[in-house]
Amino acid sequence: MNLSEMNGEQLEARLNELMAETCEEKRDALSTDELEARVNEMEAVKAEIEARKAAAAEEARKAEEMAEKPGEKIFEEDRKMNYDVSSPEYRSAFLKTMKGMELNAEEREAYVATTGDTTANNHGAGLLVPTEMLNNIWSLIEEQHAILGDITLYRTNTYLSIPVHTAIAQGDATAVSENAANDDEINNFMTVTLHGRDYSKTVKISYAMAQMSIDALETYLTNEIAARLGAAMARDTITGILTDYHTTDNTVVALNNTLTYGDVAKAFGALKNKNGGAVVYGTNKTIYTRLATLEDTEGHLIFQPDANAGVEGRLLGAPVKVDDGLADDVLLIGYPKNVVGNVVQDVMVENDRDISKHVIIYSGYARYESKLIAPKSFAKISVTSATTAA
Numbered sequence: 001m002n003l004s005e006m007n008g009e010q011l012e013a014r015l016n017e018l019m020a021e022t023c024e025e026k027r028d029a030l031s032t033d034e035l036e037a038r039v040n041e042m043e044a045v046k047a048e049i050e051a052r053k054a055a056a057a058e059e060a061r062k063a064e065e066m067a068e069k070p071g072e073k074i075f076e077e078d079r080k081m082n083y084d085v086s087s088p089e090y091r092s093a094f095l096k097t098m099k100g101m102e103l104n105a106e107e108r109e110a111y112v113a114t115t116g117d118t119t120a121n122n123h124g125a126g127l128l129v130p131t132e133m134l135n136n137i138w139s140l141i142e143e144q145h146a147i148l149g150d151i152t153l154y155r156t157n158t159y160l161s162i163p164v165h166t167a168i169a170q171g172d173a174t175a176v177s178e179n180a181a182n183d184d185e186i187n188n189f190m191t192v193t194l195h196g197r198d199y200s201k202t203v204k205i206s207y208a209m210a211q212m213s214i215d216a217l218e219t220y221l222t223n224e225i226a227a228r229l230g231a232a233m234a235r236d237t238i239t240g241i242l243t244d245y246h247t248t249d250n251t252v253v254a255l256n257n258t259l260t261y262g263d264v265a266k267a268f269g270a271l272k273n274k275n276g277g278a279v280v281y282g283t284n285k286t287i288y289t290r291l292a293t294l295e296d297t298e299g300h301l302i303f304q305p306d307a308n309a310g311v312e313g314r315l316l317g318a319p320v321k322v323d324d325g326l327a328d329d330v331l332l333i334g335y336p337k338n339v340v341g342n343v344v345q346d347v348m349v350e351n352d353r354d355i356s357k358h359v360i361i362y363s364g365y366a367r368y369e370s371k372l373i374a375p376k377s378f379a380k381i382s383v384t385s386a387t388t389a390a
Contacts (some may be wrong), residue, residue: 003048011049018042018098083110086131090114094130095214098351098362106254129347136222137347145319146310148234150279150336151370160342163189164373196344196367197236199229202364210360225347225364237370238325241332241339242380243371250379257385261296267333268316268383274376278318285322285328287312290383301307334378341370
């Protein structure tokens with residue numbers, strides 16, 4: 001029987017037998033080889049007994065520790081079973097996967113628990129972006145593209161149906177006879193479902209560049225994805241506003257290539273459906289060539305510079321913000337909270353390799369759509385060289 005198959009009593013019994021067989025009285029009856037074999041076996045039995053005693057002592061020590069801190073083991077098991085996209089282990093697994101690196105046991109467990117990919121094969125097919133990185137991407141998007149930071153933005157990860165105000169069918173403000181009541185207000189709405197549009201940004205880096213650290217790769221991907229996805233989303237959001245706003249009543253045309261205080265006042269006066277504060281949007285060129293020098297009827301500048309981050313100044317009390325989604329010589333004024341944006345698929349990243357060009361390909365993807373729910377809550381000013389209105 002092998003030593004590993006013996007229990008403690010059997011080991012002790014065998015040790016006693018060997019000691020008896022090799023004692024001085026019986027040693028002369030053994031050949032040199034037989035004596036050597038028994039001595040070697042005796043040493044092996046002693047080592048096995050000592051190893052088992054040491055293992056038992058270690059188990060006892062651990063049991064004593066757990067008795068003093070009974071919740072620790074449970075907490076550790078709970079932590080392992082509750083990996084998700086916010087776990088540090090998943091962040092590490094995500095970024096290592098993006099680099100094509102092997103995952104350690106903890107990272108692999110987090111990867112499988114979060115993605116459902118039991119193979120954990122490091123292909124990075126449509127991986128969810130870690131929570132911290134995702135929040136940084138959205139923070140950058142909202143900082144770099146003012147309109148996306150101001151609208152009512154939902155990250156539902158599903159379709160969203162919203163009511164859009166189309167008209168007041170009855171009960172709008174009107175003159176009435178003395179002691180007569182106005183008609184009860186009846187509003188017309190239509191329901192619009194935001195299914196989302198696809199947005200993607202592809203980044204290619206060389207094998208050599210891919211040797212950057214994990215933290216550097218995270219920063220690089222965050223900046224690249226935020227810049228390009230954000231630009232496309234902001235552009236489409238503004239295009240949607242310019243498509244949906246009430247063009248008949250809320251369009252102001254500044255003639256003779258000159259913006260006047262009256263033009264600005266008329267645009268502000270056209271706004272309805274107040275929701276939060278009004279904001280003025282324009283390109284950097286429009287703001288500083290049209291608004292910065294604008295005077296009221298008494299020659300006072302009506303644009304006041306503002307040192308707050310993301311705000312260039314104030315116009316009639318409203319913050320003025322840069323957004324490159326507009327054309328030059330166009331100003332958009334309105335209540336951005338009346339624009340509802342829905343993120344149907346939050347940002348995810350896929351990666352692949354082009355071995356012919358020795359590059360790693362990263363592709364950021366999101367699905368998003370927005371809608372202006374109150375058409376009269378925005379007005380547009382266009383500066384034109386025409387001398388008369390069309």
